[in-house]
């Protein structure tokens with residue numbers, strides 16, 4: 165017999181945090197089942213009708229992150245229904261269950277079911293980060309709506325740098341986003357600069373998520389581009 169314990173102490177539960185007014189981090193918000201489901205669905209979306217790819221920037225650069233979109237296609241710096249910078253295909257629909265997940269995210273982040281009932285995202289950007297991918301500091305400002313952005317992490321952890329609305333520099337908070345975490349930014353933080361300076365390779369658990377490596381990030385947004393359809 166050995167007295168080596170099979171299991172170490174449970175990690176400290178991480179608490180809800182509000183790094184800036186209107187920016188809310190809810191650690192461990194997605195269940196393992198939901199994380200697995202998202203990985204499975206993202207695998208399908210990554211294959212078409214528009215394949216996941218590295219977005220080309222107008223000045224010739226290529227993003228290190230790979231992206232595929234639902235509902236509306238984002239290319240720098242606008243939304244269109246067809247992916248004219250990829251294969252011209254119309255993007256896949258945003259499924260109703262993701263709209264519902266977005267509403268629950270807003271309800272839980274702001275503890276405001278009424279605001280959430282009103283939240284109808286019409287696009288999802290699905291980003292995949294391999295160990296070397298990053299995203300520079302930027303604002304999400306191609307939407308014509310002030311509605312919050314809902315951001316989900318599955319797989320490897322990252323440092324999510326959440327700054328201010330004035331510029332790319334300080335003050336900012338470096339928030340560790342782990343698999344299952346929810347981050348919502350709206351209100352006075354809706355146009356805050358943010359980015360992903362680092363992904364932590366090997367920090368995710370493939371047995372939980374089904375993702376062998378890398379980080380999936382799903383953001384739900386309201387483009388404000390067409391009158392809302394009632395769901």
Ligand SMILES: O=C(O)CCC(=O)C(=O)O
Pocket residue numbers: 289291299304315324358359360381383
């Ligand atoms: O990967 C993330 O957590 C952020 C992604 C992001 O900022 C974006 O897609 O605009």
Ligand SMILES: [Fe+2]
Pocket residue numbers: 302303304358
């Ligand atoms: Fe962003």
